[in-house]
Amino acid sequence: MKRVIETKEVAGQSPNYLLAKMQHLVDWAVNSSRANSLWPMPFGTACCAIEFMATAASRYDFARFGMERQAFSPRQADVLICAGRLPFKLAPVIRRIYDQMPQPKWVISMGACASTGGIFDNYAMVQGIDTIVPVDVYVPGCPPRPEGLLYGVLLLHKKIRGESLFDRVPRRDEQPLDEHGLRLPPEQIDEVSEPFGNSIHQFRSA
């Protein structure tokens, strides 16, 4: 008898209580469905792609995490996995693939080169694909082991489960390139592309 009264009181204090519960339930259902059936779009450009294949193959088998079907068309993909270094010549290609993917979409940057340019701090290489497309999970390593990629996928699952359809701020809007044809302000691109670690000593003496 006492419990019933308490429930009534709580419900009385918060008219949105039931609605919030409903939203929570919907979020849980939608996010579980999304997280448990991520279809990856592999964008393999270098040695990381070999580890990616190992992750997809029978020993590590990311089909266990609902990634059974690899979508080799961006139209049917949920998560873009950039495995390997990205030269400037491929920058418009990955941008177009990202634009072609339907919402909701996520990006995993696999390996040091995709995340930062890695050892290729030179004229031909994009210094981190986050200057081209927004990235959700960075997987470090050169190349990462399959366990590393799987851990990144699980982190992405966690991130997806934390999302909400009912956020006031629309987090899943399309983010087209700005009027300068860039994703980030130029100063920010220059800043994230700065050399760091050993590559600050890397100059060609003439």
Added chain:
Amino acid sequence: MNSSVDALRATFGNAIGRGLESCGDTIVYVARDRLLDVMRWLRDTPGEEYDYLVDVTAVEYRDRERPLEVVYNLRSLGRHADLRVKVELDPRQELEVQSVVPLWRGADWLEREVFDMFGVAFQGHPDLRRILMWETYAEGYPLRKDFPLRGRFSRAEQVHQALAANPEAHYSMEELSIAEAYQELPPDMRERLRHGERGRIPESE
């Protein structure tokens, strides 16, 4: 030392520079103006028969006094003989050398790569465009010694220019081999190709 060097010197005289042997390979320097004649002679003369052009590349040395060299690796498949022919170019002047595409069709992309990376203009090349960097690349020639390792532009400008490039514009009609079959294509496909972005076809100009 490969006997071809003496034969070359007997035939072309002053056009043949020094010859030397390095790691078992014979290197011979040729005057720039006579390159095509020398190469044709090497390919066609019985007893020489260098019928295979293995590679075309270029070297620029850190010593700025040394000239830039264009290197041709030749091989005679029948005689199992190798010869390396070099042409010296003064980097302070126009980098020009005759194209050997009329002799070896396979030199096409090799010379394009040398043009792309070093800026050597091959006279008589049928389609001298960049091949590794995209066609609108404006920073210069990356393998030259005066080229900074990270490129000439800021990273933001590089990203901007890269994103502005059309990824489908790299294929010419020749590369796709559609140009030859163009007349046999259905009319609607011809119309689409004429207005498409994938290069230009001769009759649309």
